[in-house]
Amino acid sequence: MTLNLRRPILIGGIGLSAALWLLETLQHSGSEMGETALIGLAAAGAGYWWWRQQSPKLELALPQPLANREAAEKAIATSEAAINLLALEAQNSAAPAHLTAKLDRLRAELDRQDLRITVTGGKAVGKTALIQVLNSKWASQQPPKLIFSETAPLFANTNADAKIGGDLVLFVTAGDITDSEFKTLSQLASAGQRVLLIWNKLDQYLPAQQSQVLQQLHQRMQGILGTEDIIAIAASPNSIKVRQHQADGTVQERIENQVSQLEPLTERFTQILTDERQQLVWASAVREAASIKLEAKTLLNAVRRDRSIPIIEQYQYIAAAAVFANPVPALDLLATTAISTQLVIDLGAIYQQKFSLDQAKTVAATLASQMFKLGLVELSTQTITGLLKSNAVTYAAGGAVQGISAAYFTRIAGLSLIEYFQSQELDNAAKGIFSLDQLTKTLQAVFQQNQQVSFLESFVNEVASRLSPQTSGPQAVNSAAN
Numbered sequence: 001m002t003l004n005l006r007r008p009i010l011i012g013g014i015g016l017s018a019a020l021w022l023l024e025t026l027q028h029s030g031s032e033m034g035e036t037a038l039i040g041l042a043a044a045g046a047g048y049w050w051w052r053q054q055s056p057k058l059e060l061a062l063p064q065p066l067a068n069r070e071a072a073e074k075a076i077a078t079s080e081a082a083i084n085l086l087a088l089e090a091q092n093s094a095a096p097a098h099l100t101a102k103l104d105r106l107r108a109e110l111d112r113q114d115l116r117i118t119v120t121g122g123k124a125v126g127k128t129a130l131i132q133v134l135n136s137k138w139a140s141q142q143p144p145k146l147i148f149s150e151t152a153p154l155f156a157n158t159n160a161d162a163k164i165g166g167d168l169v170l171f172v173t174a175g176d177i178t179d180s181e182f183k184t185l186s187q188l189a190s191a192g193q194r195v196l197l198i199w200n201k202l203d204q205y206l207p208a209q210q211s212q213v214l215q216q217l218h219q220r221m222q223g224i225l226g227t228e229d230i231i232a233i234a235a236s237p238n239s240i241k242v243r244q245h246q247a248d249g250t251v252q253e254r255i256e257n258q259v260s261q262l263e264p265l266t267e268r269f270t271q272i273l274t275d276e277r278q279q280l281v282w283a284s285a286v287r288e289a290a291s292i293k294l295e296a297k298t299l300l301n302a303v304r305r306d307r308s309i310p311i312i313e314q315y316q317y318i319a320a321a322a323v324f325a326n327p328v329p330a331l332d333l334l335a336t337t338a339i340s341t342q343l344v345i346d347l348g349a350i351y352q353q354k355f356s357l358d359q360a361k362t363v364a365a366t367l368a369s370q371m372f373k374l375g376l377v378e379l380s381t382q383t384i385t386g387l388l389k390s391n392a393v394t395y396a397a398g399g400a401v402q403g404i405s406a407a408y409f410t411r412i413a414g415l416s417l418i419e420y421f422q423s424q425e426l427d428n429a430a431k432g433i434f435s436l437d438q439l440t441k442t443l444q445a446v447f448q449q450n451q452q453v454s455f456l457e458s459f460v461n462e463v464a465s466r467l468s469p470q471t472s473g474p475q476a477v478n479s480a481a482n
C-alpha cells in the first residue's frame, strides 16, 4: 500500500516500530492485568510529566471582592492577547479590529465618573416607578451622575433573558422571591455582579408581615447577599381612602396620596457611592473585558476547529486503511494508537499546545485505555457490526469492522481533543498545562454525542464505501487523505 505521509512517526509502515512500546501492554488488554497496566502507564506518565492537575475550583456564590484598577488593566491585557491571537489566525476577518475598538473604548472609560445602574426584575414589580423617584431625587445631584436603565421584564417569556450588566444592579421584587428570581440573583452574584435586592411595594403588607417577609428574604439570600444589600421600599405606594367624621355627624371621604418610602435605599446608595463607586466601575471593566475575551476565544475556536476537522478526517481514514490491511486484533489498536499519537501532536500544534513524542503517546494511550474502560470499544464494535450486516453496501471482508472501528475511535479521540482544547483557558497551552483528567471527562461527553445510531449509520456508510475493494482500498484512502 502507498500511504504517502510526511509524518515522522508514521514513516516505515503505520508507526509499527514507534508504537512497539505499547504492544505488550495492549496484547493483554482483554485481561484485567492489561487494563490495570494501561492505566498504570498513563498514571506513571502523568506523575513525572509536566502537567499540573488543576485543583478543583471552589465555586462559592459569594459577592466577589471589589475590583481594583490593576485587576481591570490585567483583564484588558488578557483580552487583548486573545484578540491578537485571533488576528494572527483569522487574517481576513474584521472581527479582531472590531473587538480591539471595543477594548479601546473600555480602556478609555476606566476612570469614568458616572455610574450605570440597571434596574431589573419581573413584570410590574415597580421598576419604572423606582427609576422615576430615584431620578427625581438624584437628577440635580452631581457628581457622580447616575444613569438608570430598565431591562425588559424578566421571566415574562421563554426567551433567554438578556444579559444583565451595569455597574450596579437593582433587582426589584414585590414580595418574597420566587425560585426563578432566586436563580437569577444567584447567577448575577456569582458572576461578580454587584446587586441590591429591592423589595418594593412594602405598603401592601401590614407592619407585622413586613418584618417577616424581610427576614425571609435575608434567610433566602444568605451567603449570596448581605442583609445590608436587601432593602425594603415603597416606590409608589397606593393612595388610601381616609374617612373623617365631621362635627355635624357626617362622614367625609378623601383620597390621600402616600409618599414613597425610600430612605433605606437612598441611605444604602449614598454609602455605596462613597465607598465603592470607583471599584464598581473597575469591576464592570473586568466583566466587560472578560466578555470581549470570550468573543475572541469563540471566534478563535471556530477557526481552529475548521483547521482541525480535515486533519481528523485524514487520520481516521489512515487508521481504517491500516487496520483493514492488518486485521490482527492487537495490531488494530496498536496502529490506531500510533496514528492517534500523531493526531495529538498535530491538533496540539493548532491549539498551541506543544507535545513531545512521549507526551503525545501518553495522551493517546490514555484515550485508548479510557475507551476500553468506558466500554466504548465493545459497544461501538457491536453497533458497527450490526450496522454493517444490515447495510446495503455491506462489505463482508474480515477487517471491515475493525477498520471502521479504528476510524471511529480516531474520530472520537480527535473530537475529544478539540473539545478539550476549546474549553481551556487560552494561555494554559502556552504554560504547558494539560489535564488528562479533564480530557477523560471530555471523552465521555463526546462519545455520548456521537453515539447516535443515525450518525454511526452514515459514518459506517462513508468509511465502508472508502474501504470497499471496487475503489481499491488503501489507494482510495491515500488519494482522499492528500
Ligand SMILES: Nc1nc2c(ncn2[C@@H]2O[C@H](COP(=O)(O)OP(=O)(O)O)[C@@H](O)[C@H]2O)c(=O)[nH]1
Binding pocket: 122, 123, 124, 125, 126, 127, 128, 129, 130, 153, 200, 201, 202, 203, 204, 233, 234, 235, 236, 237, 238
Ligand atoms: N402598592 C404599590 N404599588 C406600586 C409601588 N410601586 C409601583 N407600584 C405599582 O405597580 C405597577 C407597576 O409599576 P411599574 O413601575 O410600571 O412596574 P414595572 O413593570 O416593573 O416597570 C404600577 O401600577 C405602579 O403604580 C409601590 O411601592 N406600592
Ligand SMILES: [Mg+2]
Binding pocket: 127, 128, 129, 150
Ligand atoms: Mg416598566
